[in-house]
Amino acid sequence: MLPDDFSNPQFSTVTIQLDLFYGYDTLMENVSDPSHIDFAHHKVTGRRDRAKALPFKMESSGLWGFSGSNDGNPKISAKFVAPCYYINKVEIDTKLPIVGDQKWIIWICSFNVPMAPGKTRSIVCSARNFFQFTMPGSAWWQVIPQWHEHWTSNKVYDGEMMVLQGQEKVFLSNSMEGGSADVNKEYTTITFTPTQADRFVLAFRNWLRRHGNSQPEWFGTTNTLSLPSTVLSKRQMLDRYEQHTLKCSSCKKAYTTFQTLQKFLIGVAVVGSAAAGVPPDMQLRVILAGLAIVSAGLAYVLHDLQKNFVFIDYVHAEID
Numbered sequence: 051m052l053p054d055d056f057s058n059p060q061f062s063t064v065t066i067q068l069d070l071f072y073g074y075d076t077l078m079e080n081v082s083d084p085s086h087i088d089f090a091h092h093k094v095t096g097r098r099d100r101a102k103a104l105p106f107k108m109e110s111s112g113l114w115g116f117s118g119s120n121d122g123n124p125k126i127s128a129k130f131v132a133p134c135y136y137i138n139k140v141e142i143d144t145k146l147p148i149v150g151d152q153k154w155i156i157w158i159c160s161f162n163v164p165m166a167p168g169k170t171r172s173i174v175c176s177a178r179n180f181f182q183f184t185m186p187g188s189a190w191w192q193v194i195p196q197w198h199e200h201w202t203s204n205k206v207y208d209g210e211m212m213v214l215q216g217q218e219k220v221f222l223s224n225s226m227e228g229g230s231a232d233v234n235k236e237y238t239t240i241t242f243t244p245t246q247a248d249r250f251v252l253a254f255r256n257w258l259r260r261h262g263n264s265q266p267e268w269f270g271t272t273n274t275l276s277l278p279s280t281v282l283s284k285r286q287m288l289d290r291y292e293q294h295t296l297k298c299s300s301c302k303k304a305y306t307t308f309q310t311l312q313k314f315l316i317g318v319a320v321v322g323s324a325a326a327g328v329p330p331d332m333q334l335r336v337i338l339a340g341l342a343i344v345s346a347g348l349a350y351v352l353h354d355l356q357k358n359f360v361f362i363d364y365v366h367a368e369i370d
C-alpha cells in the first residue's frame with residue numbers, strides 16, 4: 051500500500067510506531083490538517099514565520115475515503131483510504147547553488163489503528179529524496195542510526211500530545227453539558243473551521259459520521275468519562291518509554307547500550323578518583339584525576355541523552 055517511491059533508491063525512508071493516549075478520530079483529524087505543522091511543530095519540522103494559507107480543493111470522495119490537494123509551493127496532495135490509512139505527499143520546488151532547480155518530495159503515510167477508546171496505535175512511514183545523509187539507510191554514507199531519527203519523530207508527537215488532549219477534554223465537556231455524544235454531528239458548532247485549509251478535517255468528520263458509525267465498534271461497553279486523555283498527567287501522556295521505546299528494537303537496544311556505558315563510565319570515574327591519590331608520581335596522579343573527571347562528564351552526558359528514550363517535557367511557549 052505504500053507508494054512506489056518507498057522502494058526507489060533515490061529516497062530514504064524511516065518508520066516509527068507509537069501507542070498514543072488519544073482517540074482514533076482525534077489522530078485522523080490531526081493528520082488531515084497539514085496547516086498545523088508550522089505552529090504545533092515549530093523548530094522541529096516547521097516554523098511559525100513560514101506559515102501561510104493552504105487553499106485545499108477536494109478532488110474526489112466516497113465510501114472509500116477522499117482525496118484533494120492545493121496548487122501552491124509547497125504542493126500538498128492528501129488521500130484518506132478508509133478507515134485508517136492517510137497519505138500526505140509534499141512537493142517543494144527549490145533552487146540550490148551549483149545543482150540548480152530541484153523538486154523535493156516528502157511522503158508521510160500513517161496507519162492509525164484504534165486499540166481502545168482514547169488509545170490509538172500510530173505507524174508512520176516517511177520517505178524523502180533530499181538530505182538522505184541525515185536519515186538512516188543502507189548506504190555506507192548513511193551513518194545516522196534509526197533511534198536518532200526517532201528522537202525527532204518523538205518531538206513531533208510531543209508537540210501535539212497536550213494540544214490534542216485538550217481538544218478531547220473540550221469535546222467531552224460539551225457532551226456532558228447537554229450536547230450530543232456524537233462529536234461528528236456537532237463538529238462545526240463546537241469548532242471554528244472557516245478556511246479552505248480545514249476542508250480535509252471536515253471531510254474526515256463527515257466520512258466518519260456518514261460511513262464510519264461515528265466511531266469504531268468496540269467490544270463490550272465503553273465509558274468516555276475515563277478516556278486516558280482526561281485522567282492521565284502530562285508526564286504519563288508524554289511517556290516515550292511506554293509508548294515507543296519498549297516496542298522499538300532500535301531505541302530499546304540504544305537505551306540499554308547507553309545505560310551500560312553510563313555504568314562503565316561511572317565505574318571508571320570512581321576507580322580513577324580513588325587511584326589518583328596513590329601513585330607518588332604527580333604526573334600520573336593528574337592523568338588519573340583527569341580520566342575520572344572526563345568519565346564523570348561523559349556519564350552525565352549519557353544520563354542526559356537517555357531522557358530522549360523516556361521523557362522530555364514539551365512546552366510550546368518556551369520555543370521561541
